[in-house]
Amino acid sequence: MSTTAHPDTVLIIDFGSQVTQLIARRVREAGVYSEIVPFQSAEEAFHRVKPKAVILSGGPASTTEIGSPRAPQVVFEAGIPVLGICYGEQTMCAQLGGKVEAGHHREFGRAFLEIEADSALFEGVWAKGTRHQVWMSHGDRVTALPDGFRIIGTSNGAPFAAIADEKRKFYAVQFHPEVVHTPDGAKLLQNFVHEIAGIKGDWTMAAYKEQAIEAIRRQVGKGRVICGLSGGVDSSVAAVLIHEAVGDQLTCIFVDHGLMRKNEAAEVVAMFREHYNIPLVHVDAADLFIGALEGESDPETKRKTIGRLFIEVFEAEAKKIGGADFLAQGTLYPDVIESVSFTGGPSVTIKSHHNVGGLPERMNMKLVEPLRELFKDEVRVLGKELGLPEHFIGRHPFPGPGLAIRCPGGITREKLDILREADAIYLDEIRKAGLYDAIWQAFAVLLPVQTVGVMGDGRTYEFVCALRAVTSVDGMTADFYHYDMEFLGRAATRIINEVKGINRVVYDVTSKPPGTIEWE
Numbered sequence: 001m002s003t004t005a006h007p008d009t010v011l012i013i014d015f016g017s018q019v020t021q022l023i024a025r026r027v028r029e030a031g032v033y034s035e036i037v038p039f040q041s042a043e044e045a046f047h048r049v050k051p052k053a054v055i056l057s058g059g060p061a062s063t064t065e066i067g068s069p070r071a072p073q074v075v076f077e078a079g080i081p082v083l084g085i086c087y088g089e090q091t092m093c094a095q096l097g098g099k100v101e102a103g104h105h106r107e108f109g110r111a112f113l114e115i116e117a118d119s120a121l122f123e124g125v126w127a128k129g130t131r132h133q134v135w136m137s138h139g140d141r142v143t144a145l146p147d148g149f150r151i152i153g154t155s156n157g158a159p160f161a162a163i164a165d166e167k168r169k170f171y172a173v174q175f176h177p178e179v180v181h182t183p184d185g186a187k188l189l190q191n192f193v194h195e196i197a198g199i200k201g202d203w204t205m206a207a208y209k210e211q212a213i214e215a216i217r218r219q220v221g222k223g224r225v226i227c228g229l230s231g232g233v234d235s236s237v238a239a240v241l242i243h244e245a246v247g248d249q250l251t252c253i254f255v256d257h258g259l260m261r262k263n264e265a266a267e268v269v270a271m272f273r274e275h276y277n278i279p280l281v282h283v284d285a286a287d288l289f290i291g292a293l294e295g296e297s298d299p300e301t302k303r304k305t306i307g308r309l310f311i312e313v314f315e316a317e318a319k320k321i322g323g324a325d326f327l328a329q330g331t332l333y334p335d336v337i338e339s340v341s342f343t344g345g346p347s348v349t350i351k352s353h354h355n356v357g358g359l360p361e362r363m364n365m366k367l368v369e370p371l372r373e374l375f376k377d378e379v380r381v382l383g384k385e386l387g388l389p390e391h392f393i394g395r396h397p398f399p400g401p402g403l404a405i406r407c408p409g410g411i412t413r414e415k416l417d418i419l420r421e422a423d424a425i426y427l428d429e430i431r432k433a434g435l436y437d438a439i440w441q442a443f444a445v446l447l448p449v450q451t452v453g454v455m456g457d458g459r460t461y462e463f464v465c466a467l468r469a470v471t472s473v474d475g476m477t478a479d480f481y482h483y484d485m486e487f488l489g490r491a492a493t494r495i496i497n498e499v500k501g502i503n504r505v506v507y508d509v510t511s512k513p514p515g516t517i518e519w520e
């Protein structure tokens with residue numbers, strides 16, 4: 001459920017593509033507010049949002065299968081522009097009288113589009129007769145157009161790779177304009193929202209802030225709110241935003257679950273109290289969390305246990321302050337997307353983020369999640385808008401389940417202590433090398449593997465520590481950070497020399513996808 005209502009919204013109907021959220025990003029980058037809805041609830045959302053334009057996403061299904069998803073027919077009857085992408089093109093054609101065939105012409109990855117006709121979609125970007133790189137990922141293809149459509153671009157595997165019915169303002173492409181591997185794709189999406197749909201592009205974070213504050217006031221009324229505060233960017237921004245909206249109806253709760261990094265608990269509490277006059281309760285719940293996790297090695301069970309305990313602690317603390325009606329969290333859009341089958345969406349669950357899929361089904365408080373529609377970098381802009389100090393805004397993300405998901409397998413206090421030391425040294429070296437801001441997120445992982453080493457002529461049999469560092473914009477996709485070997489050698493030597501319990505260090509060179517950023 002959206003917290004905002006914007007007069008010029010683009011509604012994105014999600015058929016389960018792994019990159020649907022990138023469509024939203026590109027649209028927002030064009031200064032236009034967009035919302036994503038799963039196709040199952042698209043009809044209801046369409047009537048609620050009254051969008052100025054609709055984009056249909058890609059998806060894993062095939063329109064040739066019985067019962068495959070469709071866009072609500074009203075989308076094509078409302079007289080507004082519609083853009084279909086990949087599955088979106090296929091269902092648009094299937095629904096409007098064209099034909100789709102399950103393919104023998106699969107195209108995955110780089111492909112080239114021949115521009116067959118000038119079009120408003122290509123305005124100022126691609127001219128008739130030119131050829132351009134696009135990104136494809138499809139097995140099916142359109143083989144007959146609905147009435148009113150013409151071809152504006154073709155590729156080897158898809159003769160109908162770009163089509164248009166200019167009169168009805170329906171456009172569709174088989175490639176993915178939302179991904180960076182379609183270098184001009186962002187411009188095409190801009191053309192769609194600005195030129196074709198005629199939306200101005202004046203959506204800004206300042207505007208979002210005002211709308212969000214209004215929405216919080218409406219939702220909360222005179223109720224009491226507690227906010228889970230981790231010291232991370234998201235919950236700090238959420239807390240300050242909610243405080244602007246409802247002032248002293250808000251109390252923040254910092255849960256020290258014993259899974260924090262070295263000195264983190266004390267630093268977070270001191271930093272927040274120094275800058276803000278918002279009541280903050282510091283809960284020491286280390287025994288509770290670690291007791292419940294000991295002996296548990298399944299990643300999803302660990303995550304769900306942590307999610308459940310967070311809520312137990314929040315409920316207990318709420319009682320102590322005389323009850324609370326709302327629980328606020330700094331949940332972001334990627335948290336929601338990656339746990340999305342929990343919320344009934346069409347994509348596959350990758351992992352249950354503790355604050356979304358990890359939540360127990362029955363909870364006494366209602367959720368307030370003002371950042372639920374934003375990406376990390378957008379939250380940072382909102383934080384600036386709210387005047388948060390740079391060191392809050394620039395912090396690397398740290399997952400709610402903390403070090404528990406950086407100790408693959410079962411956790412013990414001893415392992416957590418070893419990991420804490422290694423992680424602190426690694427981050428210290430990163431700061432000393434001036435790399436902290438160039439890296440999106442960096443951390444150490446303690447592997448449940450012991451290896452043989454030799455130290456001071458003696459045999460050692462100790463744990464392996466993996467170092468991870470990634471670059472990213474929003475955490476949805478990431479590349480490993482390309483350190484120079486000198487740096488890695490320096491960090492590894494210090495960790496092995498200074499941390500008892502680790503005798504080997506390795507560097508993780510996996511991007512996301514196929515990896516995820518965290519190891520569990």
Ligand SMILES: Nc1ncnc2c1ncn2[C@@H]1O[C@H](COP(=O)(O)OP(=O)(O)OP(=O)(O)O)[C@@H](O)[C@H]1O
Pocket residue numbers: 227228229230231232233234235236253254255256257328329330331332335355395396397398399400401
């Ligand atoms: N130790 C904690 N105590 C209280 N609430 C927490 C704690 N850890 C996480 N949360 C809650 O879960 C939400 C999601 O955690 P997440 O790590 O994604 O965000 P964050 O910690 O606010 O920011 P960042 O992603 O930059 O670390 C937080 O916004 C916060 O509401």
Ligand SMILES: O=c1[nH]c(=O)c2[nH+]cn([C@@H]3O[C@H](COP(=O)(O)O)[C@@H](O)[C@H]3O)c2[nH]1
Pocket residue numbers: 303338351352353354355397398399400401441475476512515516517518519520
């Ligand atoms: O608050 C959180 N609760 C979680 O359960 C959780 N799991 C992963 N992360 C963080 O999300 C980003 C993407 O992580 P993954 O690539 O591992 O899914 C990275 O920044 C991760 O650190 C979490 N944050």
Ligand SMILES: NC(=O)CC[C@H](N)C(=O)O
Pocket residue numbers: 017057058059060061062085086087088137138139140141
């Ligand atoms: N990426 C997509 O949307 C793919 C659409 C459809 N599943 C196909 O394979 O053609």
Ligand SMILES: [Mg+2]
Pocket residue numbers: 230232233397398399400
């Ligand atoms: Mg965090």
